[in-house]
Amino acid sequence: MKLPSTWGFSMGDCPDILAFADAVSPLSSSDRYLTYGAKTMTETKWGNAFFCSAYWTNLSTKDGHRKGSPTYGIAFKKYLQSSNSRSFRLLCCNGYHSFQNPLNQNNGFGTTPKHSSINESVTKYFDFVVVGSGVAGLRYALEVSKYGCVAIITKAEPYECNTNYAQGGVSAVLCPSDSVENHIHDTIVAGAYLCDEETVKVVCTEGPDRIKELIAMGASFDHGEDGQLHLAREGGHSHHRIVHAADMTGREIERALLNAVVDDPNITMFEHHFAIDLLTSQDYAEIYCHGVDTLNIETHQVVRFIGKVTLLASGGAGHIYPSTTNPLFHPTALADEGLPNKPSKKRENAFLISEAVRGDGAILYNQSMQRFMPLYDERAELAPRDVVARSIDDQLKKRGEKYVLLDISHRPRDQVLAHFPNIVAECLRCRLDITCMPIPVVPAAHYMCGGVRAGLHGETNIKGLYVAGEVACTGLHGANRLASNSLLEALVFARRAVQPSVEHMLHCNSNHPNIWALPVLPLSMKDQIVEDIDLRTRKVRQGLQSIMWEYVGIVRSTGRLKNAEWKIGDLEAEWEEFLFCRGWKPMMINPEACEMRNLFCCAKLVVSSALARRESRGLHFTEDYPYVEESKRKPTFIFPASPVKLTWSSQQAKYEPWESLLDGHVPDGYAIAVDAAQKAVLNYNSNNEEAPPLNFEAVLIAKRRTVEGTPQFYLYIRATDKVQGTTVAIKLCIAMSNPPKIFAAQPLKKWEN
Numbered sequence: 106m107k108l109p110s111t112w113g114f115s116m117g118d119c120p121d122i123l124a125f126a127d128a129v130s131p132l133s134s135s136d137r138y139l140t141y142g143a144k145t146m147t148e149t150k151w152g153n154a155f156f157c158s159a160y161w162t163n164l165s166t167k168d169g170h171r172k173g174s175p176t177y178g179i180a181f182k183k184y185l186q187s188s189n190s191r192s193f194r195l196l197c198c199n200g201y202h203s204f205q206n207p208l209n210q211n212n213g214f215g216t217t218p219k220h221s222s223i224n225e226s227v228t229k230y231f232d233f234v235v236v237g238s239g240v241a242g243l244r245y246a247l248e249v250s251k252y253g254c255v256a257i258i259t260k261a262e263p264y265e266c267n268t269n270y271a272q273g274g275v276s277a278v279l280c281p282s283d284s285v286e287n288h289i290h291d292t293i294v295a296g297a298y299l300c301d302e303e304t305v306k307v308v309c310t311e312g313p314d315r316i317k318e319l320i321a322m323g324a325s326f327d328h329g330e331d332g333q334l335h336l337a338r339e340g341g342h343s344h345h346r347i348v349h350a351a352d353m354t355g356r357e358i359e360r361a362l363l364n365a366v367v368d369d370p371n372i373t374m375f376e377h378h379f380a381i382d383l384l385t386s387q388d389y390a391e392i393y394c395h396g397v398d399t400l401n402i403e404t405h406q407v408v409r410f411i412g413k414v415t416l417l418a419s420g421g422a423g424h425i426y427p428s429t430t431n432p433l434f435h436p437t438a439l440a441d442e443g444l445p446n447k448p449s450k451k452r453e454n455a456f457l458i459s460e461a462v463r464g465d466g467a468i469l470y471n472q473s474m475q476r477f478m479p480l481y482d483e484r485a486e487l488a489p490r491d492v493v494a495r496s497i498d499d500q501l502k503k504r505g506e507k508y509v510l511l512d513i514s515h516r517p518r519d520q521v522l523a524h525f526p527n528i529v530a531e532c533l534r535c536r537l538d539i540t541c542m543p544i545p546v547v548p549a550a551h552y553m554c555g556g557v558r559a560g561l562h563g564e565t566n567i568k569g570l571y572v573a574g575e576v577a578c579t580g581l582h583g584a585n586r587l588a589s590n591s592l593l594e595a596l597v598f599a600r601r602a603v604q605p606s607v608e609h610m611l612h613c614n615s616n617h618p619n620i621w622a623l624p625v626l627p628l629s630m631k632d633q634i635v636e637d638i639d640l641r642t643r644k645v646r647q648g649l650q651s652i653m654w655e656y657v658g659i660v661r662s663t664g665r666l667k668n669a670e671w672k673i674g675d676l677e678a679e680w681e682e683f684l685f686c687r688g689w690k691p692m693m694i695n696p697e698a699c700e701m702r703n704l705f706c707c708a709k710l711v712v713s714s715a716l717a718r719r720e721s722r723g724l725h726f727t728e729d730y731p732y733v734e735e736s737k738r739k740p741t742f743i744f745p746a747s748p749v750k751l752t753w754s755s756q757q758a759k760y761e762p763w764e765s766l767l768d769g770h771v772p773d774g775y776a777i778a779v780d781a782a783q784k785a786v787l788n789y790n791s792n793n794e795e796a797p798p799l800n801f802e803a804v805l806i807a808k809r810r811t812v813e814g815t816p817q818f819y820l821y822i823r824a825t826d827k828v829q830g831t832t833v834a835i836k837l838c839i840a841m842s843n844p845p846k847i848f849a850a851q852p853l854k855k856w857e858n
Contacts, residue, residue, distance in 0.1 A: 155783035225406040234412030239576030241595035242418035243362035274349030276589040277312035283344040296342040296583025297723035304580040315596040324361040339464035339588035341489040394570035421575040422707040426550035427650035436493035440508035443545025444535040455549040461589040467513035510543035563602030573598040584723020624694040799824040
């Protein structure tokens with residue numbers, strides 16, 4: 106007998122669960138069952154994470170395999186009853202997890218993608234698939250290429266990544282007067298004591314070797330007159346430990362790594378490929394990643410990358426805010442409004458004025474040229490960035506001003522020109538000479554401290570999927586990132602992910618049926634309609650960013666966060682309705698719509714996380730809980746919500762292994778749930794007089810957790826149709842409140858013997 110494989114789904118607002126099941130799973134669908142709430146959202150002991158999905162699984166088989174039949178596009182809450190909108194975002198299927206790499210197929214090894222018809226799709230096979238071309242993705246690719254062929258996927262040119270915009274440098278203990286213990290202490294203090302101490306120790310200890318590797322690969326960093334590396338100091342650091350290449354450190358690291366990638370015959374770079382979805386399968390309690398679907402933006406062709414191992418190194422989520430240097434808030438982004446010659450159009454990304462400028466002695470003033478940082482913190486301009494950002498925000502609100510001034514004109518001109526040539530050049534374009542004039546600055550979104558949960562080797566709870574860089578939540582940053590620790594973290598974890606990735610690749614079973622449905626472009630729609638959709642999507646994007654900045658900014662309150670939650674929900678619903686009313690189909694994709702989907706998902710995760718934390722710590726400051734609470738010194742968890750409230754962009758479900766309950770064996774603590782399951786079957790019989798009555802047989806799979814003190818159970822039970830004698834599976838969600846609340850999805854499929 107074959108047990109059904111399922112994902113967990115949350116209680117959330119329990120009465121909606123049955124309605125959701127009714128909407129998408131009519132009793133007449135005897136050949137299908139519904140799988141709830143897939144979430145690779147990896148909420149974590151350290152922070153938030155992403156990627157989630159619920160999906161239909163079609164049980165029609167070919168060669169003994171179950172076929173997944175997910176839709177990519179927008180299976181939205183208002184359209185759940187439509188027959189073509191029964192699935193969501195992450196491509197998942199059940200029953201197998203291995204794949205093959207046949208050389209006679211279009212493998213793309215060492216080649217660029219074919220330019221075929223826009224109606225065609227291409228599948229390429231690699232040992233390793235890397236999403237992202239920043240420092241984490243490139244450094245990882247250069248190591249794993251020693252063991253197999255590698256595809257690097259990037260949505261623009263390879264250099265167009267967060268790494269390229271990193272100005273300050275990389276922190277590492279390279280000075281005899283410094284110590285790893287000092288670096289650990291500074292990181293934990295800046296992180297407001299929310300860092301994972303083991304992760305911090307690993308990163309600070311391994312950091313110096315990663316710097317030396319970069320130098321050996323050709324990265325050129327600044328040296329002092331003594332011939333030694335010039336080590337700068339930035340806010341939050343107790344010692345000079347910032348290795349830098351003027352104020353273009355990220356660009357120099359990216360240059361060195363890209364040169365090495367070009368020279369590596371085992372690495373193929375795929376530019377202008379927009380990643381759409383991860384390809385996953387489920388084999389009972391384990392989930393496996395097999396690669397990623399992408400859209401070649403230039404050829405308008407869907408390209409599927411099948412890989413034994415996938416590394417997600419896709420960067421952050423700063424574009425949920427209107428002003429981003431790339432959401433950690435950086436206190437000093439260039440304020441265009443205060444420039445002598447303002448740019449003719451709004452920047453897509455704010456221009457960062459590096460933390461190193463303050464580290465080099467720059468002073469912050471309000472527009473009356475009054476220095477204010479000593480009023481807020483004894484460390485003044487060298488306080489951690491969360492303190493500086495809130496201080497600037499307070500000054501702007503009290504004085505009704507739109508920017509403050511950062512002045513480094515008192516430092517020697519030659520030193521300013523040597524240390525910050527990129528900043529000098531950018532300001533000169535706007536007729537601002539920073540060697541004799543103050544720089545107008547304003548806080549901007551800069552870096553995501555949360556992300557996809559990562560273990561000490563970049564591993565996730567999905568087999569074959571690793572994460573590194575800003576997309577990962579390793580626990581290093583805690584509640585606030587220490588300056589110049591980001592590139593260091595990317596280097597360390599990219600390197601640490603190599604060994605387990607290679608081991609997984611070598612032991613990966615390679616019998617892989619290509620079972621995932623392909624997304625489609627909106628070719629059947631008129632050009633004008635597509636243009637209207639793109640225009641509305643851009644306006645919706647601006648609307649979302651405005652909501653996030655106004656209600657989920659540097660200083661927050663419960664009321665404003667709730668307001669944001671409501672406004673984002675309404676905005677998303679309006680956008681969905683606009684698309685569908687113009688003929689958009691669930692299987693359709695384009696970069697604008699997919700990116701908008703992702704922004705909604707991330708924005709709602711940030712709001713949920715902020716509402717969950719009832720204290721002020723690090724970057725999160727709320728007026729309703731303005732103090733640090735030692736009892737709350739633990740990471741924020743994002744728990745699942747009722748699937749009926751979730752849309753294409755925000756499926757959330759915590760994945761946990763299932764416990765098997767076979768042969769009538771019931772572990773301690775589950776008896777009350779089994780009793781409730783029996784009652785649920787009786788209730789089903791009495792409430793569905795027209796349907797054949799069911800006879801309860803056994804609980805097959807169960808999961809238990811506690812939410813806010815209330816035990817919750819997810820159960821799969823086996824029951825028999827008393828009229829036809831067929832066996833069915835029933836999924837139950839039970840909250841053991843007082844009295845217990847029992848909600849049952851309808852019988853979902855005939856049993857497979």
